[in-house]
Amino acid sequence: MIRRPRAPQPEFEREVLEQLPSLLAVATRLTRNPAEAEDLVQDAVLKAIRAQTQFESGTNLRAWLLKILTNTFINRYRRGGLERSVLESPDADPLADGWVSASTIEAMRDPESQALRPILEAEIGKALDELPAEFRLAVILSDVEDLSYKEIADIMGCPIGTVMSRLHRGRRLLKSRLYEHARAFGIIGPEPSIGERQSVVELERFRARKEAAG
């Protein structure tokens, strides 16, 4: 059989295809479903190729692709209650940043790998999946894709302050979940120290004052 040589793949298309692993990783986290993630990535890649004249050469191609992916995801799921999931998201903060002791935090870290202890790391995937979608997206774009707040704001179509708030709340929820998990597995003790208890009381007083004010 004689095969005709294929036309060379355009450079832009090749560069887009190089980003497939990154797009697929983010899409899987967003959709929480591998098959839907593949559909989402394919859809985003086709849109990107169609809109390639809008891409400014010399800017961050991955960020541009992630913006298309994110918009496609939001458009597809907006009717499924994405906004509701964010509005109704828990604002619980059992692990307020100020009162957990250094030794408690240190106990959750694996000194050898510089990551979390393996028993906690296994929990990360589930904890991420349970985050409200917009917190999850902000955390992934920052912690996995290393994008700046400005790039994330551009992708998510919101002000930088909102990105910071979503990151803060997302990370706090993750830490809270890991903290509970670490306690359940006996990695850290159940009782806070005296100093920590005082801080908790302070936090509760602060909340009471805030509620009374308004």
Next chain:
Amino acid sequence: MSACRAISPLLDAFRDGELSPERVCEVEQHLTECSGCVERVRFSEALRLSIRTQTRANGSVSPAFQARVSAALEAARKREEQASMASSGRSRGFSSRNWGTMALAGALTLAYATNHAREELPGGQSQAKTASVDSHSFDSLVEALVEHHVKGQPDVIDYKELLPKAEREVGVPLSFPILTQHFRQYGGRWEGVSVVRVTNQQAASFRYKLGGHRMTLYVYDSSRFPVERGLEQRLVGAEPVYVGVRRGYSIGATEHRGVGYALASDLSDTETAELVAGLN
């Protein structure tokens, strides 16, 4: 403690590299004095590393998926080429001396269309394509679409069997995976697909159910069935669509890069317009 209160809200931005140089100096100075905040930064870094590891583990692209995306891109390229060829063909001057010939051709095509509209081609038999553009083609397509919608005949569920020849016969990429999924975002469910003959051309017919409503979508080569009359043009967002009612059913149509989409449903014309605009 008070220094921690001031510094700790900055630790995330510090770690993310988003602080001004002055603030970075403040935080670094504090970190030389506070083991608690040092541990917070280390913990956040450990958390980031674990999130990265866990997420990137999902980024393994299978050869099948790679091939699927490449095929979709190839199809999009072809569609682009066909669209540009069609538009250059259309722009190649209709001078006044062609009108007589065109009128005769139009009359002949109309007669042919009347005889052949609504004919189904269940197995999708191969047929050489001949160009036939006349002002009644789109009406014929809408007629066939409504007829098909009313009959509600069963379609093929496993489109993979149909895919290779359907795209060849319809003459445009059909983006099966996208079209089978498309209306899911509105709560719709894809029920089947078939290839139908309209006048002397082919179209792919996708059938969906949305709540208690049925929808039939025809996908076709838009250069063969240009929308010239009979439907009202509207803008949904920035997307131009054509909308109308035939035999009590709402019809919505649009075109994108050489591919035409016509949707028949028993929803309102506004809803149908919105659904069809989303196809762009």
